Amino acid sequence: MTVYVLRRLAFLVASLLLASVVLFLLLRLLPGDPANALTSVGATPEQLAAARHQIGSDQPLPQQFVSWLHDLATFDLGNSFVSTLPVGPEIATRIEVTGPLTLMAFVLALVIAVPVGFVAAHRANTWYGLVLSGVSQLGIAVPVFWVGMILITVFSLHLGVLPAGGFPQDGWSDPAGALRSLALPVVTVALVMSASLIRYVRSATLDVLGSDYLRTARALGSSFGGAIRRHGLRNGAVPVVAVLGIELASTLLGAVVVETVFALPGLGSMLSQAVAQHDYPTIQGVLFVTTLTVLVIGFLADLAQRLIDPRLRSTLTGGKP
Amino acid sequence: MKPLSKPLAGGALVVALSVALTACGGGTSSQKSGSASGSFDKNATIGVGSVYEPQNLDNTGGGGQGVTEALNGNVYEGLFKLTDSGKVEKQLAQSYTVSPDGLTYTFKLRDGVKFHSGKALDSADVKYSIEKVTGPKSQSARKSSLTVVKSIATPDAHTVKVTLSSKSISFIYNLSYVWIINAQAKNLKTAEDGTGPYKLDKWTRGSALSLTRFTGYWGTPATNKEVVFHYFKDATALNNALLTNAVDVVTSEQSPDALAQFKSNPAYKVNNGNSTTKLLLAFNDRVKPFNDAKVRKAITSAIDNKKLLESIWGGYGKLIGSMVPPTDPWYEDLTHVNPYDPALAKKELAEAGYPKGFDFTLDTPNYDPHPTAATFIKSQLAKVGINVKINVITPDQWYTKVYQNHDFSATLQEHVNDRDVVWYGNPDFYWGYDNKQVTQWVTQAEQSDTTAQQTALLKKVNERIAQDAASDWLYLYPQIVVASSKLSGYPLNGLNSQFYAYDIKKS
Numbered sequence: 151m152t153v154y155v156l157r158r159l160a161f162l163v164a165s166l167l168l169a170s171v172v173l174f175l176l177l178r179l180l181p182g183d184p185a186n187a188l189t190s191v192g193a194t195p196e197q198l199a200a201a202r203h204q205i206g207s208d209q210p211l212p213q214q215f216v217s218w219l220h221d222l223a224t225f226d227l228g229n230s231f232v233s234t235l236p237v238g239p240e241i242a243t244r245i246e247v248t249g250p251l252t253l254m255a256f257v258l259a260l261v262i263a264v265p266v267g268f269v270a271a272h273r274a275n276t277w278y279g280l281v282l283s284g285v286s287q288l289g290i291a292v293p294v295f296w297v298g299m300i301l302i303t304v305f306s307l308h309l310g311v312l313p314a315g316g317f318p319q320d321g322w323s324d325p326a327g328a329l330r331s332l333a334l335p336v337v338t339v340a341l342v343m344s345a346s347l348i349r350y351v352r353s354a355t356l357d358v359l360g361s362d363y364l365r366t367a368r369a370l371g372s373s374f375g376g377a378i379r380r381h382g383l384r385n386g387a388v389p390v391v392a393v394l395g396i397e398l399a400s401t402l403l404g405a406v407v408v409e410t411v412f413a414l415p416g417l418g419s420m421l422s423q424a425v426a427q428h429d430y431p432t433i434q435g436v437l438f439v440t441t442l443t444v445l446v447i448g449f450l451a452d453l454a455q456r457l458i459d460p461r462l463r464s465t466l467t468g469g470k471p
Numbered sequence: 472m473k474p475l476s477k478p479l480a481g482g483a484l485v486v487a488l489s490v491a492l493t494a495c496g497g498g499t500s501s502q503k504s505g506s507a508s509g510s511f512d513k514n515a516t517i518g519v520g521s522v523y524e525p526q527n528l529d530n531t532g533g534g535g536q537g538v539t540e541a542l543n544g545n546v547y548e549g550l551f552k553l554t555d556s557g558k559v560e561k562q563l564a565q566s567y568t569v570s571p572d573g574l575t576y577t578f579k580l581r582d583g584v585k586f587h588s589g590k591a592l593d594s595a596d597v598k599y600s601i602e603k604v605t606g607p608k609s610q611s612a613r614k615s616s617l618t619v620v621k622s623i624a625t626p627d628a629h630t631v632k633v634t635l636s637s638k639s640i641s642f643i644y645n646l647s648y649v650w651i652i653n654a655q656a657k658n659l660k661t662a663e664d665g666t667g668p669y670k671l672d673k674w675t676r677g678s679a680l681s682l683t684r685f686t687g688y689w690g691t692p693a694t695n696k697e698v699v700f701h702y703f704k705d706a707t708a709l710n711n712a713l714l715t716n717a718v719d720v721v722t723s724e725q726s727p728d729a730l731a732q733f734k735s736n737p738a739y740k741v742n743n744g745n746s747t748t749k750l751l752l753a754f755n756d757r758v759k760p761f762n763d764a765k766v767r768k769a770i771t772s773a774i775d776n777k778k779l780l781e782s783i784w785g786g787y788g789k790l791i792g793s794m795v796p797p798t799d800p801w802y803e804d805l806t807h808v809n810p811y812d813p814a815l816a817k818k819e820l821a822e823a824g825y826p827k828g829f830d831f832t833l834d835t836p837n838y839d840p841h842p843t844a845a846t847f848i849k850s851q852l853a854k855v856g857i858n859v860k861i862n863v864i865t866p867d868q869w870y871t872k873v874y875q876n877h878d879f880s881a882t883l884q885e886h887v888n889d890r891d892v893v894w895y896g897n898p899d900f901y902w903g904y905d906n907k908q909v910t911q912w913v914t915q916a917e918q919s920d921t922t923a924q925q926t927a928l929l930k931k932v933n934e935r936i937a938q939d940a941a942s943d944w945l946y947l948y949p950q951i952v953v954a955s956s957k958l959s960g961y962p963l964n965g966l967n968s969q970f971y972a973y974d975i976k977k978s
Binding site for chain 2: 230233234235240243299302306307310313314315316317319321411412415416419422423428
């Protein structure tokens with residue numbers, strides 16, 4: 151297991167390096183000159199050159215890359231081209247919104263998906279089992295912003311019980327306000343996320359229900375509930391946990407949309423604005439931090455899988471995210 | 472960065488562009504909203520919804536128009552101020568005199584003015600503040616218009632003497648954009664030290680900026696205790712905030728579709744103010760066939776601007792027929808010069824040697840309303856035999872291809888600032904309109920002794936460019952402020968993005 155963890159860690163670092171190269175190059179291949187963002191229109195070629203020098207975009211690519219890596223190693227994410235303020239601290243404050251939003255949505259999605267998925271599988275042939283499967287199928291096709299807009303219309307505009315958007319200026323020092331602001335976004339993300347989770351839980355449950363070991367356990371006198379608790383949950387959890395990692399990661403990306411709909415000052419809205427402004431250091435910083443998070447989540451999901459299923463511990467392939 | 476711009480779409484570049492299109496000086500008309508009568512809450516918090524978030528808090532260091540909207544006049548003041556009706560009034564300047572040759576301005580400063588840090592205002596601060604705008608590190612859009620400043624002397628703590636290298640009738644107007652800053656202030660990108668009626672309470676990036684009443688203010692105190700600017704990237708989110716009372720007023724409504732829900736509701740007031748933003752079909756006047764005024768006139772007459780405006784803005788906005796909006800002192804209605812008349816357009820095309828029309832590519836920025844306008848223009852011009860190929864480009868590409876390299880035939884663009892007709896006097900500007908007479912008038916106008924002289928000259932410019940159809944001025948955008956009906960005293964015109972909040976009363 152230790153060897154596995156070490157190998158997996160090495161893989162994590164390698165992925166991160168590779169991701170940083172790709173990220174760095176992709177941004178440089180975008181059309182347009184970021185120096186334009188810094189100068190007034192009508193700037194002379196000299197002023198543009200000075201701007202390029204100021205942001206270092208006149209340096210050869212390898213050199214820019216090395217200096218970026220160097221900054222990263224010292225936990226410096228650089229300064230935004232547009233605001234000229236440091237990127238790192240801003241990412242930190244934005245995570246205070248996106249982090250809780252994602253985690254709460256994730257937990258809520260699980261709370262919805264596990265029982266619903268189980269019932270949808272266990273009662274697959276009843277009318278409500280079919281309805282649950284159908285609804286989850288439909289949920290996958292529904293865009294996040296649409297769910298968000300419906301929730302806003304109902305709970306903010308009609309009932310007036312929750313804010314339609316925004317986040318308290320005092321942030322988490324006003325916990326009640328912060329939670330109220332996050333309530334609808336969390337539900338939005340959780341609903342959309344649970345739709346696909348339900349399907350995974352359902353198919354994992356179906357596998358377990360049709361398995362030989364469960365039949366054997368039942369034959370040996372175990373009750374249905376007992377057999378599920380003792381044998382079913384673990385076996386069912388393995389594929390679900392693998393998917394959870396991916397789902398959590400995609401929730402982070404879904405934050406871009408949700409944060410725009412709900413006017414939340416999170417990483418997603420920071421990223422979308424930075425992209426519009428060609429603000430390389432900000433884009434790089436946000437993508438780097440999210441890439442890192444996604445890789446770490448994958449790593450943890452992988453470990454969790456192995457802790458749940460002892461059979462996986464002996465395999466040292468370690469390639470799965 | 473560029474405090475003067477008021478673009479209608481996001482993106483720093485758009486901000487940058489719009490600044491380019493800045494002229495100098497300003498004048499406008501219109502009244503403050505609502506009446507100041509009735510009782511109001513002196514300790515009210517006013518929530519302002521806006522789509523223009525500051526990049527940072529320094530208007531000479533890349534702060535963007537959002538910083539102008541939030542801080543200009545509220546936190547920082549100038550020697551002069553531009554009122555919402557477009558008049559230039561004395562603010563921190565008590566009085567001033569101009570030497571007979573028009574080159575030396577002597578300003579006396581107001582007594583008893585304190586910065587928020589407590590330090591008293593003196594002439595060194597004024598010198599510092601002007602030099603901050605004209606200095607090498609400055610990213611201010613005013614920088615170019617203040618290059619006429621040759622030297623600044625401070626004979627005593629209350630006197631500032633500015634010497635210009637040439638006469639500039641717009642100098643006083645231009646000073647209304649120069650924030651007077653404490654010369655010793657630090658970290659102006661995240662903090663402030665101004666003399667205005669509010670001081671900065673807190674700025675939360677990506678979310679909100681709050682101002683509270685400054686108790687040591689030299690003038691009339693603000694009629695509310697606190698103002699919080701809430702920033703939105705999404706128009707629907709902004710409107711929802713207004714509908715749920717999360718904000719009390721929206722500085723500039725960008726989506727006419729959303730107006731119906733406010734217009735029909737007595738809890739809100741929809742104000743139709745005067746903007747200075749013009750939507751242009753700009754030709755490259757250097758290249759064939761647009762180097763022929765007949766062709767440009769033909770195109771102008773072939774497009775039904777009224778129909779276009781109606782389809783994009785409903786009942787709002789207006790047609791102007793030239794580059795000057797009604798709020799500039801040299802405005803006149805020139806919509807009759809090139810009227811909508813397809814038959815006339817065909818005749819002019821034949822005279823210019825294109826009886827069967829021609830093909831051209833229209834470079835179209837990819838954000839609203841340009842793609843819609845481009846499609847409309849394409850269908851209109853098809854009726855007179857002109858075949859338009861629409862080329863959709865990003866603001867970045869526009870800047871490089873069109874603005875810098877002049878590599879285009881025709882383009883769509885919005886020009887946001889007041890008094891920007893003077894760009895037609897610059898033959899090197901991207902559209903390449905080159906008329907020696909116009910260039911001379913523009914130069915003379917700036918050297919005028921009186922505003923009457925300036926006005927007369929710029930009127931001539933305006934008429935001439937309309938006769939030449941230097942560009943096709945499709946329409947003037949509306950400036951729509953939507954507010955709770957409990958509010959009064961808010962600015963309606965939002966000239967050059969400013970939004971004075973100190974007179975706002977909430978009942």
